[in-house]
Structures are given as C-alpha cells and as structure tokens.
Amino acid sequence: MELSTFSIHRRIQIVIFTLLTSAFLLRFLTANLPLTAVTALAAIFVILFHLGSRPYRVYLVNYSCFQPPPGRKCTYDLANDFLLRDGRFTTPEPVTFMQNIYSKSGLGNDTYGPPFMFEENQTPSLKSALQEAEEGIFSAVNSLLAKTKISSEEIDVVIVTCGSFSPSPSISSLIVNKYNMKPDVKTYNLSGMGCSSGVLSIDMAYRILRGGGRKIKNTLVVITESITLNWYEGEERSMLVTNCIFRVGCAAAMITNNPSRRSTAKMELTHSLRTHHGADDSAYRAAFQEEDNKGITGVSLTKDLIRVAGVNLRQHIKILAPRVLPMSELVRYVYSVVSTAMPRGELKPLVPDFTTAFDHICVHTGGKAVIEQVGRVLKFGDSVTEPARMTLNRFGNTSSSLVFYELAYFEAKNRVKKGDKMWMIAFGTGFKVGSLVWKWVSDPEPEVDNPWNDSIHNYPLKVW
Known part of the structure; x- marks a missing residue:
C-alpha cells in the first residue's frame, strides 16, 4: 500500500498548477508593488500551501497485549495428554511427529492454549472459538482504553485483523456493539492475511491517518487470532506443524494523528512498507489452507516456506534499505550492488547492516527456523534475535500479534528510550512481508499490564 506513482504525479501537478495560478493572480493584484514585495508574497503563499498539504504525523499512543490466566498455560505435559486423550488420532505416527516438533520448536512451558483444550470434552466449536476471540479482544481493548483515557466515542476508525476466523457478524461489529461506538465509526475487518497482518493493519491505519484530516483522529487496531477451529486432526505432517507452534494471543493499539497526543504517545511511525510476492507460485503456496x-x-506449512521467507526478505530490504540506512551504509551497499553488475564483480551484493539504522529490531517470531533464517539473511547476531527467541519461548507463535509481545519484551527489559529507532518486520501467507519503522518520542514508563511482568526476571534463557 505504498504511495502510488499516480499519486506522486498528481501532487506534482497540483503544486505546479498552484504556483502558476498564484503567479498569475499576483501579477494582476500586485501590479504596482515592487518585485521584492511580490516575491515575498509568493514565497509566503508557497510556504503556507506546503504546510497545509503535508501528511499528518502518526503516533502510537499506547498498546496492550492479552495475557490469559495461569490456568490456561499449555505445558508440554498438558499438550501431550491432550494429544493422547480419547484416541484423537487413529495411529501413533501423528502424535510422535508432533511430540518431536514441539520438543524442537523453541516453545517453553508458559505459552497459552485455547479454552477448548481445558474443557471436559475438549471439542473445538464455534462457541469456544468466539470465547477465545472475545477474551483476548475485550481484555486488550479494556486495558488500552483505560491507559490512553480515550473513550469509545472518540474512536473514528476500527481496524480488526484475524487471519483464519471470520464469524458473522464480523469481529469489528462485535467491538462496535460491545463498546457502544458512534454510528459513523469506520470499520475494516481483515482476514486471511497470515502472521504479517498485525504489521499490515498498522500500515493501513497509518495510510488512513496520514491523509485523513483532523476529522479522523483516533484509530483502534485490534490484532488477534482464534486458533480453536484451526486445530487439525488429520495425519498430513505439513498440516500438523500448526498444532505445535500456534498459541493464544491478542494485541490492541491506539494510533492517532492528533498532535496534542504527541507528548503522551510512545512512538511515531516514520516509515511503513509492505511487499506482496504472491505472483510467484512457490511463494503463494508456501503456507496454504486446504483439505488433505x-x-x-x-x-x-510446506518445506519451501523457509526458503521463500529468505528470498522475499531479500527483495523487501532492497526497497527498504534506501529509505532507512544512514548515508555511509547506503553508499557501501549501493557500491556492492553496482560492482555486482560489473564484469568480474562480486558474486553478490553485501547485506546492509541494519543495526546502523535501528537501535532495536523486532524480528518475526513465527518459529525457530524463521528466526534463524532472518538472522542468516540479515547477518544478525544472537543479541539482535534474542527478543524474538524469548518471545517464541514465552508466548509461542501468536500469529499477527507476535511483534507486539516482542515490543513488550523491550519495554519490560528497560532497553528503549526517547529517540531510539525500532524496526518491526513480519511475514504472512500470500506471501507478504511488512515493515514498520518507529521512533520513540518519550521514555516508556512501566506498564502494569505488560505481559512479561511475571516472568521477565527469568529471561533471557539459553533455549537454543
């Protein structure tokens, strides 16, 4: 959802037309004024036009992550008992396979399972799927509204993303009903976009608020997933993996273009990029919902998924690098690209050092192999991928909300401060890559609802 070439050309045309019109009017309205006065008036007019046409700045006022109650922890023993109960699988092979995957997944014993796993009959149903969604959404939104002191009547836009659960009425309607929102609130309900949809929904809010004017100030973004109805009871190995790594999670964020909120906001969103690689068949089918x-x-989740993630990450950073790298690193990178194209040049371009552009990086925590692949492609050391690895251990793959649990890790560790730059990157089915670039505009204060509060003293762990 980048600014299109048409939009750029249209802006240029508007500027040229305005300048010509102003020059024409000034010519006749100021015929008796000296040239210096006419020039000054023209300069003032252009400056005012520029200030009035600039996109609005966009801020993250605050966010909240859902933390289920302790009784919902999905330990290895609980997950194993769940697999073995009532002959859920007709042969032992799927159980053995999942046991092996789980033991190597990087997930710890403190992740959270969906409500149906703790019910007597342990049968996934629409009712339990709605319960999972409502628990996470209402908890996160309630906490967010209390922290931001923004009432539901002040919310102008609601964006909800839930990849594989799309009930009717929609989840956005559920939120409007629950919080008695105003009739002219604009709602958007995103589905089927995979783990990148949390980043992409923030990108959408960013685009709306940048050009929305002062009539649209506050956007509530709810990032969730309901994994209940996606429990797979077949024997196809590529489909059994999702049973092992996906866990309960939800995040809510308040995004605004209101300048009066800057002093109390956490971060300003300075850049946003999303790339879609679905034209390539292997990328399109790397993660695919289907019947066995x-x-x-x-x-x-095919064996090609990790390769696809690496290939498309490289394409993504080619676009991102010129926008965010400092000049010294950018020159070094461009030189390597040019020399690659020359006869007898280098075999491949150098990988830009993104740690020169960012103080902190939230790497997609989709799984152990994904984190390792991002580390290999971008030449990240263990210190850079640590928050991703710890988030995977503590919360598992919470799908679209995962980068916000990782953001909470940075805050719980007191690693961020005013002026720091942060990069969030996530991948999703389709195949999509999304990036958000933030700048901290204030020093974060301890949050009573930070989901790491009860466990941060145990981290980092040496889990891999």
Whole structure:
C-alpha cells in the first residue's frame, strides 16, 4: 500500500498548477508593488500551501497485549495428554511427529492454549472459538482504553485483523456493539492475511491517518487470532506443524494523528512498507489452507516456506534499505550492488547492516527456523534475535500479534528510550512481508499490564 506513482504525479501537478495560478493572480493584484514585495508574497503563499498539504504525523499512543490466566498455560505435559486423550488420532505416527516438533520448536512451558483444550470434552466449536476471540479482544481493548483515557466515542476508525476466523457478524461489529461506538465509526475487518497482518493493519491505519484530516483522529487496531477451529486432526505432517507452534494471543493499539497526543504517545511511525510476492507460485503456496486426502481441512506449512521467507526478505530490504540506512551504509551497499553488475564483480551484493539504522529490531517470531533464517539473511547476531527467541519461548507463535509481545519484551527489559529507532518486520501467507519503522518520542514508563511482568526476571534463557 505504498504511495502510488499516480499519486506522486498528481501532487506534482497540483503544486505546479498552484504556483502558476498564484503567479498569475499576483501579477494582476500586485501590479504596482515592487518585485521584492511580490516575491515575498509568493514565497509566503508557497510556504503556507506546503504546510497545509503535508501528511499528518502518526503516533502510537499506547498498546496492550492479552495475557490469559495461569490456568490456561499449555505445558508440554498438558499438550501431550491432550494429544493422547480419547484416541484423537487413529495411529501413533501423528502424535510422535508432533511430540518431536514441539520438543524442537523453541516453545517453553508458559505459552497459552485455547479454552477448548481445558474443557471436559475438549471439542473445538464455534462457541469456544468466539470465547477465545472475545477474551483476548475485550481484555486488550479494556486495558488500552483505560491507559490512553480515550473513550469509545472518540474512536473514528476500527481496524480488526484475524487471519483464519471470520464469524458473522464480523469481529469489528462485535467491538462496535460491545463498546457502544458512534454510528459513523469506520470499520475494516481483515482476514486471511497470515502472521504479517498485525504489521499490515498498522500500515493501513497509518495510510488512513496520514491523509485523513483532523476529522479522523483516533484509530483502534485490534490484532488477534482464534486458533480453536484451526486445530487439525488429520495425519498430513505439513498440516500438523500448526498444532505445535500456534498459541493464544491478542494485541490492541491506539494510533492517532492528533498532535496534542504527541507528548503522551510512545512512538511515531516514520516509515511503513509492505511487499506482496504472491505472483510467484512457490511463494503463494508456501503456507496454504486446504483439505488433505481425507477431506480434513488444515493449513499446510510446506518445506519451501523457509526458503521463500529468505528470498522475499531479500527483495523487501532492497526497497527498504534506501529509505532507512544512514548515508555511509547506503553508499557501501549501493557500491556492492553496482560492482555486482560489473564484469568480474562480486558474486553478490553485501547485506546492509541494519543495526546502523535501528537501535532495536523486532524480528518475526513465527518459529525457530524463521528466526534463524532472518538472522542468516540479515547477518544478525544472537543479541539482535534474542527478543524474538524469548518471545517464541514465552508466548509461542501468536500469529499477527507476535511483534507486539516482542515490543513488550523491550519495554519490560528497560532497553528503549526517547529517540531510539525500532524496526518491526513480519511475514504472512500470500506471501507478504511488512515493515514498520518507529521512533520513540518519550521514555516508556512501566506498564502494569505488560505481559512479561511475571516472568521477565527469568529471561533471557539459553533455549537454543
């Protein structure tokens, strides 16, 4: 959702037309004024036009992450008992496979399972899926509204993303109903966009608020997933992986273009980029919902997924690098690209050192292999991927909300301060890559609802 070439050309045309019109009017309205006075008036007019046409700045006022109650922890023993109960699988092979995947996944014993796992019959249903969604959404939104002191009547836009659960009425309607929002609130309900949709929904809020004017000030973004109805009981190995790594999670964020909120906001969103690589068949089918040979629906995570993530990450950073790298690193990178194209040049361009552009990086915590692949492609050391690895251990793959649990890790560790720059990057089905670039505009204060408060003293762990 980048600014299109048409939009750029249109802005140039408007500026040229305005300048010509102003020059024409000044010519006739100021015929008796000296040239210096006419020039000064023209300069003032252009400055006022520029100030009035600039996009609005966009801020993250605050965010909240849902932390389920301790009784919902999905320990290895609980997950194992769940697999073995009532002959859920007809052969032992799927159970053995999932046990092996889970033991190597990087997930710890403190992640959270969906409500149906703790019910007597342990049967996923629409009712339990709605319960999972409502618990996370209402908890996160309640906490967010209390922290920001923004009432539901002040919310102009609601954006909800939930990748694989799309009930009717929609989740955005559920939120409007629950919080008695005003009739002219604009709502958007995103689905099927995978783990990158948290970043992409913030990008959407950013685009709306940048050009929305002062009539649209506050956007509530709710980032969730309901994994209940996606439990797979077949025997296809590529589909069984999702049972092992996905866990309960939800985040809510308040995004605004209101300049009066800057002093109390956490961060300003300075850059946003999303790239879509679905034109390539292997990228399109790298993670795919389909039926197995017995007609059981599941999400297949193919063996090609990690390769696809690496290839498309490289394409993504080619676009991002010129926008964010400091000049010295950018010159070094461009030189390597040019020399690659020359006869007898280098075999491949150098990988830009993004740690020269950012103080902190939230790496997509989709799984152990994904984090390792990002580390390899971008030449990140363990200190850079530590927050991602710890977030995976503590909360598992919470899908679209994962980068906000990672953001909370930075805050809980007191690692961020005013002026710091942060990069969030996430991947999603389709295949999509999304980046958000933030600048901290204030020193963060301890949050009573930070989901790491009860465990941060245990981290980092040496888990890999």
